[in-house]
Amino acid sequence: MATEQTALLTLFGATGDLASRKLYPALFNLYKKGEIKEHFALIGTGRREWDDDKFRSVVSDSVKGAAENDQQVSDFASHFYYKAHDVTNPEHYKVLKGLADQLDAKYGLKGNRIFYISLAPRFFSLVANNLKQQDVFSDNGFNRLIIEKPFGHDFKSAQELNDSLSSAFDEDQVFRIDHYLGKEMVQNIAALRFGNPMIESVWNNKFIDNVQVTLAENMGVGERAGYYDTSGALRDMVQNHIMQILSLLAMDEPNKYKDTEIRAQKVKALQSLHIYDEEEVAKNFVRGQYGAKGAQKDYRHEDNVPEDSNTETFVAGKLEFQNNRWAGVPFYVRTGKLLADKFARIDVVFKKPALDDFARANGTDPQLVPSVITIKIEPDSGFEMQLNKKHVGQGYTTDSFKFTHDLTDAEMKEVPLPYERLINDAMKGDHTNFASWAEVGQAWKFVDQIEKLWNSTKADFPNYTPGTMGPKAAEELLTRSGRNWAFRAED
Numbered sequence: 022m023a024t025e026q027t028a029l030l031t032l033f034g035a036t037g038d039l040a041s042r043k044l045y046p047a048l049f050n051l052y053k054k055g056e057i058k059e060h061f062a063l064i065g066t067g068r069r070e071w072d073d074d075k076f077r078s079v080v081s082d083s084v085k086g087a088a089e090n091d092q093q094v095s096d097f098a099s100h101f102y103y104k105a106h107d108v109t110n111p112e113h114y115k116v117l118k119g120l121a122d123q124l125d126a127k128y129g130l131k132g133n134r135i136f137y138i139s140l141a142p143r144f145f146s147l148v149a150n151n152l153k154q155q156d157v158f159s160d161n162g163f164n165r166l167i168i169e170k171p172f173g174h175d176f177k178s179a180q181e182l183n184d185s186l187s188s189a190f191d192e193d194q195v196f197r198i199d200h201y202l203g204k205e206m207v208q209n210i211a212a213l214r215f216g217n218p219m220i221e222s223v224w225n226n227k228f229i230d231n232v233q234v235t236l237a238e239n240m241g242v243g244e245r246a247g248y249y250d251t252s253g254a255l256r257d258m259v260q261n262h263i264m265q266i267l268s269l270l271a272m273d274e275p276n277k278y279k280d281t282e283i284r285a286q287k288v289k290a291l292q293s294l295h296i297y298d299e300e301e302v303a304k305n306f307v308r309g310q311y312g313a314k315g316a317q318k319d320y321r322h323e324d325n326v327p328e329d330s331n332t333e334t335f336v337a338g339k340l341e342f343q344n345n346r347w348a349g350v351p352f353y354v355r356t357g358k359l360l361a362d363k364f365a366r367i368d369v370v371f372k373k374p375a376l377d378d379f380a381r382a383n384g385t386d387p388q389l390v391p392s393v394i395t396i397k398i399e400p401d402s403g404f405e406m407q408l409n410k411k412h413v414g415q416g417y418t419t420d421s422f423k424f425t426h427d428l429t430d431a432e433m434k435e436v437p438l439p440y441e442r443l444i445n446d447a448m449k450g451d452h453t454n455f456a457s458w459a460e461v462g463q464a465w466k467f468v469d470q471i472e473k474l475w476n477s478t479k480a481d482f483p484n485y486t487p488g489t490m491g492p493k494a495a496e497e498l499l500t501r502s503g504r505n506w507a508f509r510a511e512d
Contacts, residue, residue: 023055026448029121029130031157033108033148034139035065035076039169041083043200044139047440049084052097056445060131062124064117066106076103100128108140108148114155121157132162135447139169146185153189167196167447170261171252172456175472176465183458192458196447201262201365202454203439205428206398210269210367211278213396213404220394221274223371226350230391231499233368233507234266236356237490240363241317242334246325253332255308255468255475258356264291264464265456266367267352271342280452284460291463293344302474309335309492311359312483319483320358331479334358337495338471353506355495359487361510365398368507379419388419393507402436403427 030048034040051057065076077098088094104120106113125132134157138148145168151157158164166186173179186195201207214221223229236258242249249257268287275282297305311334313319321328335357342352371392379388388409395405406424411417428436437445446454485492490510499505 025058025060026051026056026445027060027129027131028057028133028135028448029062029064029124029128030135030137030444031064031066031117031121032137032139033066033106033144034137035103036067036069036071036079037139039139040065041079043438043440044137044444045080045083046087047438047444049087049097050438050441051445053087053089053093057448060129062100062102062128062130064120064124065101065103066117067103068105068107070105071103073101073103077101108144108151111151111155114151114157118155118157121159125159130162132159133448134159134162135165135167137167142171142173142182146182149186149189163194163450164190165194165196165447165450166190167198167444169198171256172197172261172461173465174252174256176462176469179461179465183462193452195458196443196452197456197458197461198440198443199261199265199454199456200439200443201398202265202456203437203442204365204398205436206396206402207266207269208454209404210266210396211283213394215274215278225346226348228371229350229369230372231351231353231370231504232270233353233355233370234263234270234366235354235368235506235508236262236365237360238356238358238363239360239488241311241359241487242320242323242326246323249334250326250330250332254334254336254356254358255471259336259338259354260464260468261456261461263354263356264467265460267291267340267354268460270367270369271347271352273346283453284457288457288459288463290342290344291460291467293342293347294463294467295341295343296467297470299470299474302471305340305498306336306338306471307492307494307498308333308475308480309337309357309485309495310480310482311335311357311485311487314487317359317487321482331475331482333475333480335360335485335491335495337491337498339498340467351502351504353499353504355491355506357485357491361488361490364400364508366508367396367398369394369396370504370507379417390421395507397427401427402433 032040080101081094081098085094102120102124104116121134124130136152138145149166173182214224268290271290272286275286310320320326320334321330337355340352340354373389373391377389390409393407397403397405404426407421409419410422412420443454
């Protein structure tokens, strides 16, 4: 049974694309399920001179495709209010304070307030500190802050941002959104590990040869080129999404499955991550930039991209956790634009037996393949396990087979949208699926070393063809140690 949450949500950036595509549909799903209902309201702010009716029309258009009827949409949209807002003007925050107090009384919101900043990062601390200085906070409920990525562009800027936010909000009031942490199969990492003793007992360097994380996209930068060229694949994907996934894969089991314990173990894992020097970066990380193919332009000729851009659209790398559980186990990651397909997956590759007795008995080359557990994040969601078996017939030759469990269509319909899940968690005050500052800071310390080398050297771009899985050097990253990517384009 759903438990109705009581809160006022003030959204800075209510006229933006993210709000229409992700946030309003997520809130509508919560409304349909009864997670929010009568004791909920939203104040939308933006530079546009809209009124409540215009705002409600935009909200209605964004959710009507998922509605049971028009009345449901109308009832939902009636909880939305709009104020044109200049984030640099302190007086405008006083107007928000007045409206917040009115809505608190109208909807019985108990003083519970969530401030969601969906603006450019340069406005994060400005908005947060004005909220406090202009007394927009409630005195008798909770005050929480939700912010989008990117959280800084390096460790120094991230720390400055965090220090600035901490003058208005305590760490336990801050919820840093990483939508990958809202994905069903990312949240299944813990259930697979800690819910199955036979899995967790072999989740270490005695049995695992390597771990692979692939987040692949089959589209180019499109309309995001202006932003993307200031970020690149390393900061856009590795520093946040991939690092969060790695921390869930590498962490030790928490004493209790609660947010404070889980985050402590994630931080502990990230603190054991070996930070490379320049020579190690050059050896263990590969960058790429896509070229042209047919009608597809190369990256440097996309709109709003400089013709001499050194920005990477692909990253592959090897990471090493220096602790008792993972010493000697490489963690390989890769992500990029215009790759062979759009998918996200984790492949945990186990060690083969030291001796292939079946091959020795038959006088043949080794036949056994590594056992592999695959967590399919998207577009398919589920698990896959590759094992060895005896080949049907005479003798003892072997081949491999796969156990597969995919979520059914009925189950997929029940899967919450990532933003739906995360907004609901923030309303409940549950930090489990949000990145703490300690996690973000450690991730930046690792990524900064790579950026430092890449920013000081020019790459030979473009170096991969659209529709492939990146530069040849990404394959060589594994093959030089006798390994291969579990997923290859020819598969």
